[in-house]
Amino acid sequence: MEPMYSKVLSEDPYNLDTSEVGLMASIVPLTQTVMIVVAMLLSKFIAPVVQQAIGVAILFTACLLLGPSPLLPFLDKTQGLFITALVCIGIGSAMFLPTHPLFMLRILYREAGLTKKELGGAMAAVSTDFMYSGAIIAPTVSSLVVEAIGFEDFTTIWAFVYVTAWLPCIWVLSRYNAAE
Numbered sequence: 001m002e003p004m005y006s007k008v009l010s011e012d013p014y015n016l017d018t019s020e021v022g023l024m025a026s027i028v029p030l031t032q033t034v035m036i037v038v039a040m041l042l043s044k045f046i047a048p049v050v051q052q053a054i055g056v057a058i059l060f061t062a063c064l065l066l067g068p069s070p071l072l073p074f075l076d077k078t079q080g081l082f083i084t085a086l087v088c089i090g091i092g093s094a095m096f097l098p099t100h101p102l103f104m105l106r107i108l109y110r111e112a113g114l115t116k117k118e119l120g121g122a123m124a125a126v127s128t129d130f131m132y133s134g135a136i137i138a139p140t141v142s143s144l145v146v147e148a149i150g151f152e153d154f155t156t157i158w159a160f161v162y163v164t165a166w167l168p169c170i171w172v173l174s175r176y177n178a179a180e
Contacts, residue, residue, distance in 0.1 A: 002028075002139070003023050003138075003139040003142060003143055004142060004143065004146045004154075005021060006018075006021050006025075006149060007085065007146075007151075008151050009024055009082070010019045011078075013077050014077070014079060014082070015077070016079075017163075020130060020153045022130060024082070024083070025087065027087060027090065027138075028086050028087075028089050028090045028093075029090070031086070031087050031089075031091060031094070032088070032090040032091075032094045032097075033088025034090075034094075035090060035091050035094035035095070036080070036094045036098070038094070038096060039051070039053060039055075039094045039095045039097065039098050040098045043098040043099065043100075044081055046093075048099040048102050048103065049114075049169070049170055049174075051095055051098065051099050052095075052096055052099050052166060052169055053166075054092075054095050055092045055093065055094075055095030055099075056092070056096065056098035056162050056163060056166045057092075058091050058092030058095060059088070059089060059092035059159075059162045060087035060092075060160075060162050060163055061079050061088060061094070061160045062086075062089045062090075062092055062159075062163065063085075063089075063155045063156070063158045063159035064082060064150060064155070064156060064159050065088065066082065066085035066086070066153075066155045067079055067151055067152035067153070067155035068081060068085075068152065069154065069156040069159065070152055070156060071150060071156060074142040083102075097157055100127070100165040101123065103169060104123050104126055104127070105119070105121075105123065142154065145157075
């Protein structure tokens, strides 16, 4: 969604200049950087599937607020709401991130049967593939979709994509938690 921030924030009702848009775009990584420490500490006390559920719930809410979603017609577009949504995206993604290595470990080590020596390289490769695939595909796809349906509808759909994409994670993590 980041590529669309410039377009959305430079128009009514925000009317931000380029430097202000840049500042807004830095909110997610700054929040994520701070909150990842908290999330890593929490991961010692709560199950990965619960931590992921918290992260997905926050991301879902953030996407609905970011537009704001047509499902929330009582919300007006304000800078405060946009900033709140960006902070929530940083918090939600930070909650989700510490569970990814565990998730990949369970799939790659147990399902694929990799040795511990092979595991490090495989985890690095999978993480890199996901990160760069998203960095290449997301800006193009999100720009095209936003142009076709609008930012508000796109962020609403994206909220539901987070939940739908997370469902296989629930199955895998709960399957292994039950077996351990």
